[in-house]
Amino acid sequence: MVPKGWKETTLGEILTFKNGLNFSKSSSGENIKIVGVKDFKDLAELKDTSTLESIQVExxxxDAELLRSGDLLFVRSNGxxxxxxxxxxFPSVNERLSFSGFTIRGRxxxxxxxxxxxxxxxxSELIKSQFSKNGAGTNISNLSQDVLSQATLNLPPTAEQTKIARILSTWDKVIATTERQLANSQQQKQAxxxxxxxGQKRFAEFRDQWNHQQLGDIATIVMGSSPRSESYNGNGLGLPLLQGNADIDNRRSSPRIFTSQITKECNPGDILLSVRAPVGHVALSAHHACIGRGIAGLLAHKEHDQSFLYQWLIWFEPQWESISQGSTFESVNSNDIRSLKVMTPPLPEQQKIAQVLSTADAELTNLQAQLAKLKLEKKALMxxxxxxQRRVKLDADAAA
Structure with a gap:
């Protein structure tokens, strides 16, 4: 049903489309900035062009191959x-910008x-869902001008468009502010x-020397072992199965299936370490579960703090690349893990460090929850x- 005062139309009737060009680089010719798929990131708008790649074209x-203020750019093709x-x-374009062959411009x-x-x-999902439907499936590999043009919509009068856009832009600003707060908090946690x-920064009450120890000397390490595939089930028989990063969500175990054959086990609170690509990713188990060969379970010895070890392994994550083996399928073995050198302070200092970092984690979790809530509410509002379904109120002048 078309809302009163609105018009039934398609994207093809309100926009014109143009595919981007596959530019040939040259040692001479015009030097121009190109917007490619890598520049989309998670952005809704592109306001800063300083990081765009500049190339010389033959x-x-x-002018017809340039972007201008008010243009839309769609990802046409990508792996x-x-x-x-x-x-x-592109709300405002003040320089010569063009766009790559993997994109389509809408104007x-x-x-x-x-x-x-x-x-x-x-x-909006209202339009994006039609891209998949008109493109013959949810996993379309290319977006065409025809698919874009066929998307149907109901278009409100200009005054109502203005009010709706203003409301949604306000939500975008709140979401962007929360994203910046989250990014800043993540950087602060990393620092x-x-x-x-x-040990670059010490608490005033601690002065004792730190020790260099092997991970195998400060924690019990259980290397996972995969059950037979015929034991897998979705009926809750046996234990949840954790096989690798696919069973981890936001640094917590999130099993997809169960196994009736129990090989190696982990318990709630155990550290989960990915031993296959991507090697070194760290999480905590929220389950009594069976662990497959893509996971190792760790539990700190009594004289060491589990939370400190968890934070240390998160800090060490980027450095596993230098240890992992295999050019096509990276992995680490039991000896790699057990012989890993860890610098540890006495237990009271471990606990204080873990407390500070856990507080930072709680702040990050809170911001992530706020951001997810804002995005969900905006999606429903859109x-x-x-x-x-929900009409905006217009003042008398705008309505006229």
Missing amino acids: SKIR NKQLIGRCLF VSDGKTLPVYASHLVR LMQQLLT QQLLTG
Whole structure:
């Protein structure tokens, strides 16, 4: 049903599309910045062009091949199918910018649609779900102008578009602020780990010397062993099975299946260490579970703090690359893990360090929950506003 005052239309009737160019680099010719798929990231808008790649092309770029204020840019093709259909909005373009062959430019052409409203519309599930449907499946590998053009929508009058876009842009700003807070907190946590876990920064009450020890001397390490595949089940028989990073979510165990054959086990609170690519990823077990060969379980000895060891292993994660073996399938073995050198302070200092870092983790968890909640609420609001299920109030002048 079309809301009163709205018009049933398609993206093809309100936008014109143009595929990007496959530029040939040259030692001479026009030097120009190109927007490619790697520049989309998680952005909704591109306001900063300072990081864009500049290349020299063989011939001068025509005006029709440039981006201008109000344009939309879609990911047309990419190895990661999750990126296909993602849209980047250009609210203001003040220099010569072009776009790569893996993208499609959309430009408002009907004179009745606001570019900023269109940018919210094409990022909604209302439209994105049609890309998959019209592209013959959920895992489309290419987005065409035809698929874009076929997407249907109901378009409100300009005054209502303005109000809806203003509301959604306000939500975007709140989400962006929370994302910046989260990024800042993550950087602060990283800096704290570097200082506290290496002894660069000490608490005033602690002066005792730290010790260099092997991981196998300070923790019990259980290397996982995979059960037979015929024992796997979804009926809750046996124990949950943790096989690798696919069974980890936000640094907590998140098993997908059970196994009736129990090989090696872990308990709630045990540290889970990925021993296969990506090697070294760390999590905590929330389950009494069976661990497969992609996981090792660790439990600190009584004279060492489990939380300190967990934080230390998170700090060490990027350094596993120098230890892992195999060019095509990286892994570490029991000896690699047991012989890992760990610098440890006395137990009271371990506990104090772990307490400070755990507090930082709690702040990160809180911000992540806030961000997820904001995104979920905005998604629901978009569905209501962009379909006319929920109408905005217009002042008398705008309504006229």
